[in-house]
Amino acid sequence: MYLQSLYIENFRNYSQQKVEFNAPKTILMGNNAQGKSNLLEAVELLGTLNSHRKARDRDLIQSGASIAHICGKLEREISTDTLKLTLRRQGHRTVNLNGENLRRQMDFLGVLNAVQFSSVDLDLVRGSPDVRRCWLDTLLVQLEPVYAYILKQYNQTLRQRNAHLKVCQKSESPSGLEELAIWNNQLITYGTRVIRRRERAIQRLAPIAAHWHSNISNSTEYLQISYDSHIPLEYNSPEIIRKSFLDKLQQRSVAEVSQGTTLVGPHRDEVKLSINQIPAQQYSSQGQQRTLVLALKLAELQLIEEVVGEPPLLLLDDVLAELDLLRQNQLLDTIQDHFQTLITTTHLGAFDAQWLHSSQILHVYYGKVISE
Structure with missing residues (x-):
């Protein structure tokens, strides 16, 4: 897949900007806080409807504006698609595919696939379990767009169950515990x-x-x-998992009511990363952490391509500054012209002459993109 153009309006520090991409690799060069990362964030939103910055819609809209637009024209092997995401300071966002407003945001997912890699991703190793769960969930949305709906339903049920647990915490009414059984069933189904x-x-x-x-x-x-x-996931059977899930909830029911929160479920699970059977979070060096994260990102690219049938876009946000020369070369050699790549940087020193010759270089200056 190839992103031909991107148009943004009232998004972050961009009032109005259109960018045409005319090479497999685009280098966005500029000083810090000029808007380079904002461009990558706009592409990420078109692909996943989420930002790794965890920003709310109203924080994405330019000050003084009530609405923002992100539009992209995407060439795929079987079609050319136009995507449009509209963000509102007051009200819900809307998505449009090929001129048609979509009732379900889920139908917008899976059209543009992109892998984001930034310095923030180093938290995949040293961060909390929530960081790794979020990374895995973002990948799953790209592999299976319906997962976004499943995860949303689970999180909604979790919030409602937690609210009910707080009610039970203050009351010993039997009816409260009976209603909890209903929430248990929904939590188990989506979980x-x-x-x-x-x-x-x-x-x-x-x-x-x-x-x-x-x-x-x-x-x-x-x-x-x-x-x-x-x-327990030994058999990965939905019936066995459901029964084990219910058993665990029943075992922790007293503690859950006492604490007013759900203690069992995928929101408490972990993605374990080990190097030579040693937990990476505790014992890996900074260099080992960078190698691990780079391996994860390259694996994401390969897996998405295998499942989707086309190479995804790669968004590299100032990541070369975090990698030594060996890891930089490994990443740049892997990319070559196979993946359309948008890469931000403050200087061109990390790129050899061949890379620069085959790249489109754009300068970003205070919310304006200027071709070299």
């Missing part, structure tokens, strides 16, 4: 779907990431990735 899909994704991703990690580390280290759930 089982989340758990099984996460487990399957990790099973597919793990060997690919291990292969890349071995290449980058010259076969001196072995990467292991596993999905660590509170619910």
Whole structure:
């Protein structure tokens, strides 16, 4: 797939900007705080409807404006699609595909696939379990767009169940516990779907990431990735998982009512990362962490291409500054012209002459994009 053009209006620090992409690799160069990352964020939103910055819609809209637009024209092997996302300061966002407003945002997902890689991604190793769950969920939305709906339903049920637990915490009424059983059933239904899909994704991703990690580390280290759930997953059978889920909820019911929160479910699960069977979060060096994250991102690219049938876009946000020369070369050599790549940088020193010759270079200055 190839993003031909991007148009943004009242988005972040851009009042109005159109960018035409005319090379497989586009280098966005400029000083910090000029708007380079904002352009990548706009593309990310067209692909996943989410920003890795965790920004609210009203924070994405330019000050003084009530509405913002992000539009992209995408060339795929079987079609050319026009995508439009409209953000509103007051009210819901809307999505439009090929001139038609879509009733379900889920139908917008999976048209443009993109992998984002920034310095923030180093938190995949050293950050909290929530960071790794979010990374896995974002990948799953690209592999299986319906997962966005499943995860949304689970999170809504979780919030409602937590609210009910707080009511039970203040009251010993039997009716409260009876109603809790209803929430249990819904939590188990959606939670089982989340758990099984996460487990399957990790099973597919793990060997690919291990292969890349071995290449980058010259076969001196072995990467292991596993999905660590509170619910036993030995058979990955929905019936067995549902029963185990219910057993765990019943076992923790007293503690849950006492604390007023749900203690069992995929929102408490972990993605375990180990190097030579040692937990990476605790013992890996900074260099090992960078190698691990680079391997994960390269594995994401490969897995999405295998599932979707086309190479996704790669969005590199000032990431070369975080990698040493060896890892920079590994990443740049892998990209070549296979993946359309948008890369931000403050200088061109990390790129060799061949890379620069085959790249489109755009200068970003205070919310304006200028061709070289």
